[in-house]
Amino acid sequence: MSTDPNPSPGSDTPVPTCYRHPGRETYVRCTRCDRYICPECMRDAAVGHQCVECVAEGNKNVRRARTVLGGRAPESATPVVTYSLIGICVLVYLAELASWKVVEDFMMLGVAVGREGRLVGVAEGEPYRLFTSMFLHQRPSGGSFGITHILFNMWALWAIGPELERVLGRWRFVALYVLSGLGGSVLLYLVEPGSAAVGASGAIFGLFGAFFIIGRKFGGQVGPIVFLLVINLVITFAVPGISWQGHIGGLVTGALLAVAYAYAPAKQRQLIHIAAPVVTLVLFAILVMVKTADLTAGVA
Structure with a gap:
């Protein structure tokens, strides 16, 4: 001075x-x-x-810290993406409580006859349902779980989301979450297009799979996540009314993306981290278009 x-x-x-x-x-x-x-x-x-x-001006020349997987370390320790996803799901749930129409118009549905007697669903020009359904949950009077559906999913997101967001960096975490949710919706569309589904469970199972893969890679404690995953898989297949396609599709997608994130060679890491989500999204788009063409073949 x-x-x-x-x-x-x-x-x-x-x-x-x-x-x-x-x-x-x-x-x-x-x-x-x-x-x-x-x-x-x-x-x-x-x-x-x-x-x-x-x-x-001086801060421009300071290199940002990197996570173990090469992502930019967040400037703040607050898991912004995780909390934002929880906030979105809660707000959408409040909208569901206000009107059933929110569920009817945005739930995952391949093709079915709507209330007005017309065909609705992904195959009928509503592909956004593949995405929007991951932010919806059962209403208190809906299905076997009711309000516990959103409570468990949001608890799981709150429990493991911050750590994954810290390790992956924000954009990788967003890609993992969204593509895992889409993976569940796409598998349901391919296997049982006439079934309806809602919930972030596909995305949550994707986080479970990624947590296991990354934990194994870096020597973390994976016992608790394995126990949680096994319990949820048992529930998935033992309890009626649960979309196993959504859970398995999300789990497989999340695990495969985590493999690409965790095991990419250092020299090609950035390229692979970008290519893996893009290739996954393109693959999903192709599968959806092929299934849609099959479902609508011969329909005037």
């Missing part, structure tokens, strides 16, 4: 002011650009203080 001595009384020397706030008197200068700065514009530096512009 450099300062100017106080001018002697009666001196005609003008009092220096902050370069960003001309009305504020100051005798402190930025140690980098030597401009006068007021307390609001001061930023602590290794020696003295710097102005906000010099600090911003």
